[in-house]
Amino acid sequence: MKIKRFEFNMFVENCYVLADDSCEAVVIDAGCFHKEEQLKLKKYITENNLQVKHLLNTHLHLDHVFGNPFMLREFGLRAEANQQDEFLLNKVPEQCRLFGFEINEPPVSLGKYVCDGDIIRFGNTELEAIHVPGHSPGSIVYYCKTEKCAFSGDVLFHGSIGRTDLEGGDFNELREHICSRLFILPNDTIIYPGHGNSTSIGAEKMENPFFR
Numbered sequence: 001m002k003i004k005r006f007e008f009n010m011f012v013e014n015c016y017v018l019a020d021d022s023c024e025a026v027v028i029d030a031g032c033f034h035k036e037e038q039l040k041l042k043k044y045i046t047e048n049n050l051q052v053k054h055l056l057n058t059h060l061h062l063d064h065v066f067g068n069p070f071m072l073r074e075f076g077l078r079a080e081a082n083q084q085d086e087f088l089l090n091k092v093p094e095q096c097r098l099f100g101f102e103i104n105e106p107p108v109s110l111g112k113y114v115c116d117g118d119i120i121r122f123g124n125t126e127l128e129a130i131h132v133p134g135h136s137p138g139s140i141v142y143y144c145k146t147e148k149c150a151f152s153g154d155v156l157f158h159g160s161i162g163r164t165d166l167e168g169g170d171f172n173e174l175r176e177h178i179c180s181r182l183f184i185l186p187n188d189t190i191i192y193p194g195h196g197n198s199t200s201i202g203a204e205k206m207e208n209p210f211f212r
Contacts, residue, residue, distance in 0.1 A: 001125055001147045003192065006041060009033035010101075011063035014194050016151055017044060017052075018144075022123030025050040027077075028142060028151050029058055029194060030067030033104050038070045045075075053122040056114070057081035058153025058194060059136040060088040061166070062095045062103075069105040078111025080120070082131065082138030084168075086110060091167075114140055127151075132181050134174020135162030141182065149190040150201075156182060156191055158199035161210050175210060183211075 004017040013031035025045070032038045045052060055077040057064055068079045089107040096103045114120070116131035120142065130141040132155045139162070143150040154162035156178055164171040187202030205211065 001144065003149070004044060005192070006032070006037070006044075008037045009063055009066055010099075012195060013063045014192070014196075015041065015067070016192060017041070017050070018122075018125070018127075019048065019050050020123040020125045023049055023051055024123035024125075025052045026054040026056055026120065026122050026127070027052055027071065028056045029064040029153065030055060030071050030079075031064050032067035032070060038067060038074075041067065041070075042074055052077060054120055055079045055111075056120065056127075056140075056142060057085075058141065058151060058155075059139045060085040061136060061154070062092045062099075064153070064194065065089065065092060065107060066104060069108050072108050078108065080112040080114050081110055082115065082129075082140050083110075083113040084133070085136050085138030088136065088167075116140075130181055132156075132174070132177045134164060134170050134172075134177055136166070137168040143185065143189075148186065148188055149192060150182070150185065151192045152182070153194040155193075156199075156204060156208075157193045157195065158191075158197050158204075159208055161208070179211070 006015040008031040016028040019025035093103045118129040120127040127142040189201040
């Protein structure tokens with residue numbers, strides 16, 4: 001599986017395009033806010049002849065959903081995410097104003113709910129949805145067992161965890177679910193987070209200060 005990372009918008013959010021040798025693909029967290037960012041993502045998809053089968057959101061905070069209207073318009077895809085985060089979509093314009101800017105396009109509704117244990121398929125690849133609440137009520141980690149990697153959104157970072165002071169956040173819940181749901185994965189599982197550089201389950205178990 002080929003993984004392409006883009007860094008988008010003023011929050012330096014990681015968007016990932018996953019594709020296998022079938023040329024089928026998924027996009028995770030299309031946070032492309034600016035027109036040039038949207039064109040950059042479209043160019044990569046079209047130049048590599050990818051057929052995007054799913055637009056996945058790890059959660060629905062503003063910086064991870066900026067590009068959802070673009071993906072619907074250009075590729076006919078509505079985002080798939082956990083229902084417990086759906087209330088956040090209506091709050092995106094207000095959140096943008098709190099940060100001092102106006103939203104680029106109004107949020108669009110979800111196309112499908114992702115539940116814990118769901119399997120998302122594209123080409124010859126499968127992603128398992130793992131519900132890890134705490135950063136947001138509906139945070140989902142997408143785990144690919146065969147490729148030994150997971151896309152953690154804002155749940156787990158290199159040397160840190162997601163903030164829990166936003167609506168629906170819960171520090172104890174996040175820490176507990178990382179331990180019970182992610183730290184049971186093999187130590188060599190690579191973690192691709194929603195911001196910053198990749199890490200591994202083994203490294204975070206040993207070095208992350210929130211778990212010492």
